[in-house]
Amino acid sequence: MKAIALVTVGLVGSIVPTATAAKIKINTSSKLQRIDGFGFSQAFGRASEFQAADPELRKKALDLLFDTKTGAGFSIIRNWIPSTTALSIEPNSPGLASNKPNYTWDGDDEGQVWFTKQAVSYGVKTIYADAWSAPGYMKTNGDEATPGYLCGTTGHTCSTGDWRQAFANYLVQYVKFYEQEGLDITHLGFLNEPDIEVGYSQMQISPNAQEAISFIPTLYETVKRAHLDLRLTCCDAVGWDSQANYTNHLMATGMQKYLDIISSHMYSDDATFPLKTNLPTWLTEAGVETSTAPFTTTWYDNGALNEGMTWASKLATGFVDAGLSAYLFWEGFEIGQNQSASHLVDVLGDEPEPSSVYYAFTMWSRFIRPGANRIAVSGALPNVIIAAFQNNDKSVIAIFTNSGSSSQLADIAIPAGKKPSAQVWLTDNDHRVSEINFKRRGSSIEVAIPPNSVITVKFSSRL
Ligand SMILES: *[C@@H]1O[C@H](CO)[C@@H](O)[C@H](O)[C@H]1NC(C)=O
Ligand SMILES: *[C@@H]1O[C@H](CO)[C@@H](O)[C@H](O)[C@H]1NC(C)=O
Ligand SMILES: *[C@@H]1O[C@H](CO)[C@@H](O)[C@H](O)[C@H]1NC(C)=O
Ligand SMILES: *[C@@H]1O[C@H](CO)[C@@H](O)[C@H](O)[C@H]1NC(C)=O
Numbered sequence: 001m002k003a004i005a006l007v008t009v010g011l012v013g014s015i016v017p018t019a020t021a022a023k024i025k026i027n028t029s030s031k032l033q034r035i036d037g038f039g040f041s042q043a044f045g046r047a048s049e050f051q052a053a054d055p056e057l058r059k060k061a062l063d064l065l066f067d068t069k070t071g072a073g074f075s076i077i078r079n080w081i082p083s084t085t086a087l088s089i090e091p092n093s094p095g096l097a098s099n100k101p102n103y104t105w106d107g108d109d110e111g112q113v114w115f116t117k118q119a120v121s122y123g124v125k126t127i128y129a130d131a132w133s134a135p136g137y138m139k140t141n142g143d144e145a146t147p148g149y150l151c152g153t154t155g156h157t158c159s160t161g162d163w164r165q166a167f168a169n170y171l172v173q174y175v176k177f178y179e180q181e182g183l184d185i186t187h188l189g190f191l192n193e194p195d196i197e198v199g200y201s202q203m204q205i206s207p208n209a210q211e212a213i214s215f216i217p218t219l220y221e222t223v224k225r226a227h228l229d230l231r232l233t234c235c236d237a238v239g240w241d242s243q244a245n246y247t248n249h250l251m252a253t254g255m256q257k258y259l260d261i262i263s264s265h266m267y268s269d270d271a272t273f274p275l276k277t278n279l280p281t282w283l284t285e286a287g288v289e290t291s292t293a294p295f296t297t298t299w300y301d302n303g304a305l306n307e308g309m310t311w312a313s314k315l316a317t318g319f320v321d322a323g324l325s326a327y328l329f330w331e332g333f334e335i336g337q338n339q340s341a342s343h344l345v346d347v348l349g350d351e352p353e354p355s356s357v358y359y360a361f362t363m364w365s366r367f368i369r370p371g372a373n374r375i376a377v378s379g380a381l382p383n384v385i386i387a388a389f390q391n392n393d394k395s396v397i398a399i400f401t402n403s404g405s406s407s408q409l410a411d412i413a414i415p416a417g418k419k420p421s422a423q424v425w426l427t428d429n430d431h432r433v434s435e436i437n438f439k440r441r442g443s444s445i446e447v448a449i450p451p452n453s454v455i456t457v458k459f460s461s462r463l
Contacts, residue, residue: 066119127178169222396459
């Protein structure tokens, strides 16, 4: 009811008359990439931290992250498949690769079982489980936390044998343990940033991805034999440019028949161009590198990496220029970690508090639901990225990301064949996903887009 009333509100609001409005047309007959959703992780103990929080505060934080009406409506979570001995489902080496494994399950998985159940209770259906490494004894270096390769992959032989089948079995077993908990993992990955060397769980692949290419078919067959409905990802590279290279090698060797998603991070390079693949591409981890910038609620000051407006631009560029189907931030909830902007919600006083980055995501994730398609838009405004989407319920979402220092005026044609109600939300330095008024002009609406802001427009059919 509120939406219908707003349409007839007319001239109320702070619309400053400016030059003529640019005409924007959304083409609901066009169909660009599918959108799978938006998400984050609680890996590396953050799920346990979340679980252990005060129940009232915890509920508020969950609402902020997952509620589709009042929160960000995140629709994907990314869990890690631990390879550290204390947490692994196969802590002890069976000796030889061909020996029978001894799996173990604590039903907790560092709080990730609890966290996954919470996400599912809010309607999240996309559960991505990703291994940072195989257990150390399956690797050339015998250690899960130093650089090394999976034994048996191209170019890497080990005295204990070829561990490819054992690693595939181990990954499938992890998924089965979740099944026991009543949780369906939907996406499975086996790498995390294999293109850099770090001192925590990790596994390398070569620039030509030969190790991944010699493992993926085994993983695919193993998943199939287990009758699991799982989609496989590769390779969660540290940045878009190196994932672009991996993708070229994966496609040239026919891996598209086994894989479902090409996945990348953005630490070394942002997603700014489409990868050469017909598979959907996901940005599976994005963040502000630890200790380079503190947690902040400032939307826009100078374009620093921890500001919401910076992330608004990254999201718009990712979906429009790189053709992304999903965008995941690193962590969701942490407590008292304001030195770092690697998470979206913190507790600095008594209450969970979103960072400005959280609001950049919310302008997209609350409105564009899984299964939507991006659709074409015509018309342009200086310094504004325009993206449009159609949800499965036929509602149309248009997002205007104005990274310029002047206000712009858009005359947005109401999508054809509809008698829609329209609603408009604004995030800028003074607003956080605030519903605002606009002018209706016959078959279009006129919306002012302030400097350094995001405007989200929703057209939905009248009920
Ligand atoms: C809308 O998109 C469809 C499908 O791509 C295309 O055939 C049609 O010409 C487009 N309409 C306009 C007005 O651009
Ligand atoms: C399997 O591992 C568990 C510990 O995770 C251990 O208690 C048990 O003895 C092992 N069983 C075999 C047959 O090695
Ligand atoms: C991608 O491959 C090209 C060509 O081999 C190479 O020059 C470039 O350095 C690679 N980029 C990355 C980030 O690996
Ligand atoms: C983090 O919070 C503490 C306590 O509220 C405060 O003293 C400190 O200045 C904050 N640090 C940053 C980087 O915001």
